[in-house]
Amino acid sequence: MISYQLLPWLLAILALLPLTCGPCLAEEPSLRTFLNAARYCESGNDNRAVGDGGVSRGPLQCGRAAWQDGCEYAGVSWDYDRLVWNPTRSRWVLLWYAMRYGARTCEERARCWNSGPKWRKKFHLTNAYWRRIERRMKGANHDSQRT
Numbered sequence: 001m002i003s004y005q006l007l008p009w010l011l012a013i014l015a016l017l018p019l020t021c022g023p024c025l026a027e028e029p030s031l032r033t034f035l036n037a038a039r040y041c042e043s044g045n046d047n048r049a050v051g052d053g054g055v056s057r058g059p060l061q062c063g064r065a066a067w068q069d070g071c072e073y074a075g076v077s078w079d080y081d082r083l084v085w086n087p088t089r090s091r092w093v094l095l096w097y098a099m100r101y102g103a104r105t106c107e108e109r110a111r112c113w114n115s116g117p118k119w120r121k122k123f124h125l126t127n128a129y130w131r132r133i134e135r136r137m138k139g140a141n142h143d144s145q146r147t
Helices: 007-020 031-043 064-074 087-100 106-115 119-144
Strands: none
Touching (some): 031 087, 031 106, 087 106, 106 119
């Protein structure tokens, strides 16, 4: 029997498994590449970054409301003030937040993270942000092919 507390974690893992493998989806780059690009574009890889006048914090520049939305969706109670600085926890929050608001591709996740729950109505406002993420992802893919 599966504990109800573990159910959100299992669902998240099952939903994300195909996305962790680049060849699994012809057009979808790996999720790790996307998350690394977002972290670089948001904070320059600085886990202690603070932006937006103190409103956004951590490696993915997460605000308190987005943190709460993502955690609520996953059914976890993570302390924002203590854990927002943690890269792994921040990544999960971004993914849960994007899932909550129907973002399925890297592009949709980026646009959702950048503009919030009504990201589809603000699509045009996130073009520059998506281009920065996309450039970073392509650069990472290009670098990994040079090995």
